[in-house]
Amino acid sequence: MAKVTLVYWSGTGNTESMAKAVQKGLKEGGAELDFIDIEDGSLNKEKMLACDIICFGSPACGSEQINEDYFEPLMEELGDKLSGKNVFLFGSFGHGDGEFMDTWKEQVLGFGAKMAHEPVIAEEEPEDDMLEKLTEIGKKLAK
Numbered sequence: 772m773a774k775v776t777l778v779y780w781s782g783t784g785n786t787e788s789m790a791k792a793v794q795k796g797l798k799e800g801g802a803e804l805d806f807i808d809i810e811d812g813s814l815n816k817e818k819m820l821a822c823d824i825i826c827f828g829s830p831a832c833g834s835e836q837i838n839e840d841y842f843e844p845l846m847e848e849l850g851d852k853l854s855g856k857n858v859f860l861f862g863s864f865g866h867g868d869g870e871f872m873d874t875w876k877e878q879v880l881g882f883g884a885k886m887a888h889e890p891v892i893a894e895e896e897p898e899d900d901m902l903e904k905l906t907e908i909g910k911k912l913a914k
C-alpha cells in the first residue's frame with residue numbers, strides 16, 4: 772500500500788475538484804493518504820517527504836506561476852529535499868496555455884524529483900472525463 776500525501780491550493784475550486792478526483796482514485800487503490808489544503812497549515816513536511824508519492828496541485832496564478840502565497844514558498848523551502856521523490860503535479864489554468872505547468876515540472880525535475888505521472892492540467896473547471904482520468908491516475912499511483 773503506497774503512502775501518499777496530496778497537497779493542493781485552489782482559489783475558485785477548480786484545482787480542488789481535480790484534487791478530489793485524484794483522492795477518490797487513491798482511496799479506491801488503497802493508498803494511505805494525507806489529503807491537505809495547503810492553506811490550513813496542517814502539512815507535515817517530514818511525513819510528506821517520507822511518502823512513496825507526493826501529489827501537488829496548484830492553478831496558474833500571477834503570470835504563469837503556481838500559487839505565490841503558499842506553493843512558491845513551499846517549493847523554495849523543499850528544493851533538493853525532493854530529490855529522488857516521486858511527484859505528481861496537476862492544476863487548472865485559464866487564459867494561458869499551461870506554461871505554468873511546464874515551468875513547475877522543470878523546477879521539480881531540477882530538484883532531482885521524478886515524475887510519478889506526467890502532469891495534468893485542466894482548462895478552468897475540469898470536465899467529467901478529466902475527473903475520471905485523474906481518478907484513474909490516482910488508482911495507479913496508489914499501487
Ligand SMILES: Cc1cc2nc3c(=O)[nH]c(=O)nc-3n(C[C@H](O)[C@H](O)[C@H](O)COP(=O)(O)O)c2cc1C
Pocket residue numbers: 780781782783784785786787829830831832833834835836863864865866867868869871894895896
Ligand atoms: C490572479 C489570477 C491570476 C491568474 N493567472 C493565470 C495565468 O497566468 N495563466 C492562466 O492560464 N490562468 C491564470 N489564471 C486563471 C486560473 O488559473 C484559472 O481560473 C483556474 O481555473 C483557477 O483554478 P482554481 O479554481 O483552482 O483557483 C489566473 C487567475 C487569477 C485569479
